[in-house]
Amino acid sequence: MPYENLEISTRSPVLSWANHPLKSDEIKMAKNVASLPFVFKHVALMPDVHLGKGALVGSVIATKEAIIPAAVGVDIGCFVGDTLIPLMDGKSYPIKELADRSEKFIVYACSSSGRIVATYATAKLTRKNAALVKVILDNGEEIICTPDHQFMLRDGSYEEAQNLQAETSLMPFYSKVDKDGYTLIAQPYSGRWQKAHWIIARSGLLGGKVEKFEGQKTVIHHRNFNESDNRPENLEFMGNCDHSAYHRNLVERNQHWQSPEFEEKRVAALAKKAQRTEGYQYYAERGTKNILQYMQQQPEHFKQAVADNGIRGKQYLLAYNQSEKGKAKSKEIANRYYTCEICGVEVKTPIGLHNHRRKEHQCNHKIVAVLTLNYTEDVYCLTVPEYHNFALKAGVFVHNCGMMAIKTPFKGEQLEGKLKKIRLDIEAAIPTGFNENKEVEKTVTNWQRWSDFKDLHRGVQDLQNKAMRQMGSLGGGNHFIEVCLDTENSVWLMLHSGSRNIGNQLAQCHISTAKELAKMAGNSLPDPDLAYFIAGTPEFQAYWHDLQWSQDYARVNRDVMMARFKRIVEKHLAGGKAIKPLLEVNCHHNYAEKEVHFGENVYVTRKGAVRAQEEDYGIIPGSMGAKSYIVKGKGNAHSFCSCSHGAGRLLSRKKAKNTYTLDDLIEQTMGVECRKDTGVLDEIPGAYKSIEQVMENQSDLVEVEATLKQVLCVKG
Template identity: 75%
Template sequence: MPYEHLDLSTPKPVLSWANHELDSRETQMAQNVASLPFVFKHVALMPDVHLGKGALVGSVIATKDAVIPAAVGVDIGCFTGDTLIPVADGVNYSLQELAEKGASVNVYSCTSSGKIVVTQAISRLTRRHASLVKIVLDNGEEIKCTPDHQFMLRNGTYQEASNLKIGASLMPFYSKTDKDGYTLIQQNYSGRWQKAHWVVVRSGLLGEIPKFVGQRTIIHHKNFNQSDNHPNNLEFMGHKDHSAYHRSLVERNSHWQSPEFETTRKKALAAKAKTQEGYEFYAQRGTKNILKYMKDNPQHFLKAVADNGVRGKEYLVKYNQSPQGRKKSKEIANRLYTCDTCGEQIKSPIGLHNHRKYEHGYNHKVIAVIPLEETENVYCLSVPEYNNFALSAGVFVHNCGMAAVKMPFQQNQLEGKLKKIRRDIEAAIPVGFNDNKNIEKAVTNWQGWRDFKELHSGVQRLENKALKQMGSLGGGNHFIELCLDTDGQVWLMLHSGSRHIGNQLAQCHIATGKELAKLADNQLPDLDLAYFVKGTSEFAAYWRDLQWAQDYARFNRDVMMERFKTIVEKHLAGGKPTKPLLSVNCHHNYAEQEHHFGEDVYVTRKGAVRARKDDYGIIPGSMGAKSFIVKGKGHHDSYCSCSHGAGRLMSRSKAKKLFTVDDVVKQTQGIECRKDRGVIDEIPAAYKPIEEVMNQQQDLVEIVATLKQVVCVKG
């Protein structure tokens, strides 16, 4: 459904995607916001719009050179447009070039264990005139990015660019081209080189690997360019069929039967036999042939190997004691091997292994972090499945957060386990006002604690509480849910924020804004719309604290999601770690600097989600309704936004008066969750029907997956 242009007498228009007429209080809130002098172009109302504080929940407000401290937000860390990205087709593209193309590309990502895979991503311009730092690596590469962008460390964790230490070991990306033109990728978890086309295949981009009777499965490059490993260029074939196919090309290219090609082919086979992969292949083939020979000719075999040990010993001792044998032994002992990282010549394979381990750690190190005075437009890749990507500079970096994870489990694996899973979640993740009794190392190591003393003085007493609440859910509409999609696939989903510390930061800055408004005698329609103007110390302090709070919220969700994932793996995979099939992140209640209608503006999404073209997002229903994984359509009039959920139909107090525990039991039938007085205000009937809300924003998003929860944990 297209939006409605509301008939309001305000300086700036109000566009509404809501599926109901605004009541008098909602109308007044919309008028108040649209009357502010710094509002840009128009105000957009999402389908789940309802009463809030100062501004409607579900409103998107673009402003020029001012922000209203009623939301929590953070800029997304990104790179300058000339940053090069290695793509599976064998070409290094700049982020700006990829953004201008607009299409998805296949890039390299890395799991926390160091396994490199290939996955899809899309590049976008994310910020204009952003502040920058330069990261210098020990391989001579320089990377310019925003100070908050996260780099993947060698242990699989992340660190913001501005907080990287000199000598920090980063997760490396090593690639090279072999003599036949094939791209090789070094796997960080094993140190072994692997052909890139097999990395693509084992990442699942060509589906299941087929078997060919009596043949080895090989991969054919359709355009005969061995460095082009785009999935569309790769084809499975049996090795005999592959050879026959090339022979069939003789009329088109006599090279395949020329003496030159035969010489090259024999050299290639000999070279292959010297590689570990080739040695294993020929060893297996030789073993197979010998075993067949032994079976078919047992008498001849026994005669052939008679006295092998006696004869062999005599010749071996004689050779080792000869000048030629001594010379060969000395040669092997002094043979030099080249370090792929620095090019240094190292004696013996063991020496090379130790050199790599102690000098390089199999990865690049940071040698400088330099703040830059200039600003530039910056870009980033969206990588939903793995949340990181490789730079041509040779390291892996993070993309933007997560809040929902598609797991490699099916519905039938959950049978009889829902109650146990719920109990384990409630035991592992504090809800409501509860804190963590034990603080895990990942929490105490979070880099944000370094900046705590820079936050507003009004929260300095709360550091210990913030530490204990990291990895806790909270109450209200926050939730942890185990869901199933329409294909019976298992999803993990959670909604939480920056807990008490974020709320207190917001309250401190809102109070400051109100005090300034009174001193300046600003005639605001609502004092809760007090604002800070860009260029003032109050604006700078608010923007700094806002970023810190959003970083806290993001890491808080990461900590909970890791615990949640571990619990589900315990029950469905015997505790074995698994790889998510898709990870999705979406923020709401945040402010961000963006470019709309040809101008740079601050966009505040209060109870709304960013929905640029192909942005993944989550639109949850209530605890008894469906939820949706969506992709944005980039609707410019909504400032590329959509709803963040169903939206409340009635207040919490009204819901508690209108409904009973029996109503909760009926409306959450089939769901493993609390069914008591403490969750009556979260009953499904207190929210708008999610199907209607989704119908109102068909022009804003497309549905990727429809989910229904089977376990729901609330505070």
């Protein structure tokens, strides 16, 4: 259904995707927002639109140089096509080329503890004609991406590209090839180099645990003898003795390798290699190693062999050092430059190189500058389940696009007889409503952005302990945890939650500040909840900082819950064995972003709406007893590339409780394992709009990728 241009007299038009006339109080709220002078183009109303605070829930508001805290609420990027992504075959590929592939591939990702791992990913086109910035690094690399794409900082937190400052330290990705042809990766948590094939093994991509061989040391054999090709299918665990025997057997079977002709060519090739700088260095290192081994294994023989070396060589060394040639050589050595293998900088003397490494490379990269570009391009991103970040060839880690329903490899029949046990386990493991965790798990305490808590609004400074205990909890109202089945009987895990009490309190603090400023300035507003901040002011900057923190908190909160949720389902359906999701989707609503629409930079507020740019994945859930949808955005410009975040309420919570009975709830949630008591009566399916009708109304905004029906629902 195309949008309707509402016939109301306002400064900016109001476009509606709802299939029904708005009520008088809804019309008034829409008019209030559309009358503000900084609203850009028009206000877009999604099919699930209904009354909210300040602005309608289900409204999308683009603004110029201002933002309305009450319209945002408290819930809650991409690269040009030639951006290079390093893969496990030892090569780097343009991200656009990866997006053209249909299969998964393996990338490097970084855990929250700073350990680099290997994991599967997919690539996709995410936006067309996107605004761009150029991020310049201190290693000379330049990264062109959207302004909102998040870069991983050295402490494990994330910051949007447009907000990166000069000298900001990023999580680094250093790789090199050693003299034997093996790919080495520098681990940020330790600063030590690790062979890439062992990263593959330790990430569980070679069938789980590392194999053991009695009486032997475990090694990894490259089947095609290409030491840089670390694809799992090219790697094999072997005992070191078996590995050596295998190579000797190959040599013995190949008579050409033993022939005089081959030996003559081999010796000539070695001599030629020794004449090159890298070859000379290689043989010097190998010779040193052999001599040291000889000294340790045959010390007496070595002493006899070198007994008179000092006496015989002293006179020649003194004469050489005093000669013009010797003096020139000493001067040349003293002024010789050495290349830092990490950043490529030329540093004078070995001691200088050592000091340079210690000072500049405690495994780090720094920002030189971020420049706004005056052109647009199509951009791409990766989906990286579990770790949600990936390495660029340029040498840093970046966040992948958001995702929070997961498709599992399980089938519906595996759930038979287990739903009630799964629900009880979920309710025991994940606090709901006003409840919080009794103990704070390590994943929560390790979140890097707790260090920023002191910089949040002074009104929440006594809430850090509560915020930590609530991370990994569901909340109440329309928040939920669900097990669903799609039309192919595949099991999906889905949840909806936000930034809990800390996000709400931060919002209230800033809303109060905005109202105080409006009162002091004598601003006449149609509704006090439309008080706003002007871009560039300290109040705007403080609010924007706290909003980003709240949205990060909401994301991690969902991650912690989903990890627990997934482990519970794995316990019942796979005996506790971890499974790899087939698809992950995580979308935010009630949030604001800087975006480009109709060729201009604006702040887009989605209050109860989801971003639906072209190829964006999103979730549009129904109610407790209705269908839900996994969708892809169509990038409709008139909706500011947005869609609804659900069905939308038809009745207020109070009216729903007065209208329906417990028997109605039992009937409307038939076939769903869930609470069936008066405590969740306000969430009865009848209190919500028809999700089928809502989806029909936004067929020009999204296309359906999967249709889900819940079989289990946990509410606060």
